[in-house]
Amino acid sequence: MPQRASVMTGPRRPLEIRDFDDPELGPGETWLEIEASEVCGTDVHLFHGRLAGVPWPIIPGHVSVGRVRETRGPGVDATGRPLAEGDTVTFFDVVGTCHRCFHCSAARQPNLCPHRRVYGITFSALEGLFGGWATSMRLTADTSIFKLPEGLETADVIGGGCGLFTGFGAVERSELRPGDTVVVQGSGPVGLAAAAFARVRGCGVLVVIGDPDERLDLATAMGADVTLSVSRTSGPDRSARVADLTEGRGADVVIEASGNPAAIPEGFALLRDGGTYVVAGHYTDVGPVSINPHLDINRKHATVKGRWGTELPHVSRALNLLARHRLPFARVIGGEYGLEETNRALADVERLAVTKAIIVASRDRATQAEGAGRG
Ligand SMILES: [Zn+2]
Ligand SMILES: [Zn+2]
Incomplete structure (x- = not known):
């Protein structure tokens, strides 16, 4: 045939x-x-x-x-x-x-x-x-x-797709420590995977910023404690909320998975002094954005990391965790074509x-x- x-x-x-x-x-x-x-x-x-x-x-x-x-x-x-x-x-x-x-x-x-x-x-x-x-x-x-590891169906894996491995890689690159407060910017497949693996890695409070509501519900299913709609809240609202959750300090780790340039200055604003910012959502060039090197990086003593490409160990270890923790990625599938x-x-x-x-x-x-x- x-x-x-x-x-x-x-x-x-x-x-x-x-x-x-x-x-x-x-x-x-x-x-x-x-x-x-x-x-x-x-x-x-x-x-x-x-x-x-x-x-x-x-x-x-x-x-x-x-x-x-x-x-x-x-x-x-x-x-x-x-x-x-x-x-x-x-x-x-x-x-x-x-x-x-x-x-x-x-x-x-x-x-x-x-x-x-x-x-x-x-x-x-x-x-x-x-x-x-x-x-x-x-x-x-x-x-x-x-x-596929025992217990995993096709839908579990393909519901995460490549975002599964990109999100895993972003969490690994953040070197987040158990108990760290994490903010994930973006609730698409990469953001959902970053949230799920941050939770599995033992993060403390986990905040996901995104839209629409269906995706925010999925973020909750992946382990988010707080979800913030990007359309129904302002940048200052979100900063205030993250400050409330962290005694005013900001998040230990911020992972950018939205692909929106405007997320970058906001990510720095949400990050605590001495925190780590991983940018994993900008896989194509969607343009520049301005940041303040003094306030955002130097004075903040920030660690800023990019994440390019998936590596082989991300696939094997993400699949293991997917099977072990029964992460509900099959639910992410919105349509078959x-x-x-x-x-x-x-x-x-x-x-x-x-x-x-x-x-x-x-x-x-x-x-x-x-x-x-x-x-
Ligand atoms: Zn892809
Ligand atoms: Zn080579």
């Missing part, structure tokens, strides 16, 4: 369905039948042409869950568990890290390797099935595959109609069958 994929041919051009041959596996490679992929904020930015160097046309979809159809790999997953045909797996969406460049070797920051490639973003559809908005994917020999509905999925994510939209290729067959039934 030929494979199908939803292909993004260029910025702001409607996605189209294209047929592909079955993957022909080389040594070490794996053929995955995709059960679900996700729409993340990056896909919306891709659609609007806000990422540089995209090898159009592409098959979007970086984080995905699927069933192993065939594998010519080592027979174990990235954690050493036996891996066989029929297993349900996810995978680290970054491949091609060179292990030799300055960042890989001397600096030990492989997330900055210039050779790394990301499924669904930096592979062209002309190279084959290397994105998740498809019936199948071909995973290269250097792909780190993870069998077939390959023929990806344009609508992108539009719904952009206007915040759903928190997490997932792409389920098998829905097309179901929809067609329903149509035939009605006919």
Whole structure:
């Protein structure tokens, strides 16, 4: 049976369905039948042409869950568990890290390797099935595959999607200590994951700032003690509330996951003297904002950190915590879309109609069958 994929041919051009041959596996490679992929904020930015160097046309979809159809790999997953045909797996969406460049070797920051490639973003559809908005994917020999831990369903993982690993990475980078007061700016998938993992790591009071109400309810489900609507409160209201919760000091840790430049000066205002600010929401360039270096950084004795890219250990450890603490990410899924509905999925994510939209290729067959039934 030929494979199908939803292909993004260029910025702001409607996605189209294209047929592909079955993957022909080389040594070490794996053929995955995709059960679900996700729409993340990056896909919306891709659609609007806000990422540089995209090898159009592409098959979007970086984080995905699927069933192993065939594998010519080592027979174990990235954690050493036996891996066989029929297993349900996810995978680290970054491949091609060179292990030799300055960042890989001397600096030990492989997330900055210039050779790394990301499924669904930096592979062209002309190279084959290397994105998740498809019936199948071909995973290269250097792909780190993870069998879903016991008790985890596809929806638990894909409901978090890539935000799960970005949020995990942001919390890790904050080095938050048990009992620390944490403010998360943003209640999208990255903010929800940052909140969930901050809670699991043992934070004290946890505040999430965001919108709309449905997302704030999810933040509460992830462990937030206080949620503040960004539209119904002012910046000074939010500062006063965080000051109330911290004897006037401000939060020990602030994690920016909103992608809004205006969040940055507010984040500094919410941070206590000597606190740590992690900026993880600005994956695309949405413009500058002014801060006061004296007040916000120098005098505040602030630690300010960026967080670029997911690293392999984030995936394995986030999956472990997801399973162990039964974090309710399946609830984040707001809508399922077939390959023929990806344009609508992108539009719904952009206007915040759903928190997490997932792409389920098998829905097309179901929809067609329903149509035939009605006919
Ligand atoms: Zn490298
Ligand atoms: Zn993403």
